[in-house]
Amino acid sequence: MENNTQKTSNVNGIIGLVCGIVSVVVFWLPWVNLVSLILGIVGLVFSVKGRKTSPAGKTGMATAGLVLSIIGTVLSGIGFVSCTLCVTCAASTASSLPYYY
Numbered sequence: 518m519e520n521n522t523q524k525t526s527n528v529n530g531i532i533g534l535v536c537g538i539v540s541v542v543v544f545w546l547p548w549v550n551l552v553s554l555i556l557g558i559v560g561l562v563f564s565v566k567g568r569k570t571s572p573a574g575k576t577g578m579a580t581a582g583l584v585l586s587i588i589g590t591v592l593s594g595i596g597f598v599s600c601t602l603c604v605t606c607a608a609s610t611a612s613s614l615p616y617y618y
Contacts, residue, residue, distance in 0.1 A: 536556045564582035
C-alpha cells in the first residue's frame with residue numbers, strides 16, 4: 518500500500534518569504550538599505566506570483582512573504598531616504614564651513 522499523494526511546493530511563495538524576511542531583518546543597516554529595498558521589491562513580485570499559482574487554501578507562505586516584503590520595502594525606503602537626507606545635509610554644512618589654516 519503506497520501513498521501516492523504528491524506534495525506541491527510553492528517555490529515562488531518560499532522565495533518571496535525568504536526575501537521578505539531578509540528585507541525586514543537588515544533594513545536598519547545604513548549601507549544595506551538599498552539591498553534591502555531591492556529584496557523587498559523582489560519579494561513582492563515572487564509573493565504575488567506565488568499567491569496566483571498556488572492552489573486554493575495553500576497561500577499561507579506567499580501571504581506571509583507579501584506582508585513581510587511590504588513591511589521591508591516601506592521601512593527600507595524610509596531608511597534610505599532619511600540616510601540620504603542626513604548625508605546630504607552633512608555634506609552641505611561641511612562645504613559651507615570656513616577653512617582655518
